[in-house]
Amino acid sequence: MEVQQSKHSANASVTVAPHRSVHDPDNGHFRALTLHAEDPDCVKAARDMVGCYLQTWGLTYAVDDARLVVSELVGNAVHHAVPDNRLAMPGAARRIDVWLMTYPDLLGIGVSDEDSTPPDLPAGEFISPELAGDFIEALLPDRGRGLFIVQRLADAVWWSPGLNGGGKTVWCRLDLDRLWAEHSA
Ligand SMILES: Nc1ncnc2c1ncn2[C@@H]1O[C@H](COP(=O)(O)OP(=O)(O)O)[C@@H](O)[C@H]1O
Numbered sequence: 001m002e003v004q005q006s007k008h009s010a011n012a013s014v015t016v017a018p019h020r021s022v023h024d025p026d027n028g029h030f031r032a033l034t035l036h037a038e039d040p041d042c043v044k045a046a047r048d049m050v051g052c053y054l055q056t057w058g059l060t061y062a063v064d065d066a067r068l069v070v071s072e073l074v075g076n077a078v079h080h081a082v083p084d085n086r087l088a089m090p091g092a093a094r095r096i097d098v099w100l101m102t103y104p105d106l107l108g109i110g111v112s113d114e115d116s117t118p119p120d121l122p123a124g125e126f127i128s129p130e131l132a133g134d135f136i137e138a139l140l141p142d143r144g145r146g147l148f149i150v151q152r153l154a155d156a157v158w159w160s161p162g163l164n165g166g167g168k169t170v171w172c173r174l175d176l177d178r179l180w181a182e183h184s185a
């Protein structure tokens, strides 16, 4: 623990937490990207950004899963998010923020949009193959597969409301040790 002299008194000393710099790779990595849902290459830009930074950070083994996860989450923001203030700002671009972070054995991916409606996170596998019988369509519905895939790839998936009372972020956490073990198996 680092001890620093107080700014206010030459005689008093205070104990402060060691300063963690975001520029020190030992403290993890952080990148953010702002997109507009109207951009035709919006999902590709998010996917490429995530792939590119993970490569740069030496996390090649996490690239495939992370690209798929971010594609689904940004795709959802594009297709499902209706901004809370859409009536106040007709025609305005819809903002999407992508957050990518590692610390130190975890990879976090977040996608924020301007819609405070929560995502419809799957509760689990409620249709077993036995129950579905010959009706294979029951296992392959037309919608609702994206977050199911994300849940399968990630170690945790959740959402949080936007900080200023609007919008939300859908988050997922991938454990790098697990990804590395699966990659090396
Ligand atoms: N960012 C989002 N904003 C609002 N609703 C969302 C968002 N993401 C997902 N949802 C809701 O959750 C549902 C399930 O998402 P998903 O599993 O990706 O299936 P799909 O996109 O095929 O409908 C969506 O149909 C939508 O109703």
Ligand SMILES: [Mg+2]
Binding pocket: 072, 075, 076, 144, 145, 146, 147
């Ligand atoms: Mg989807």
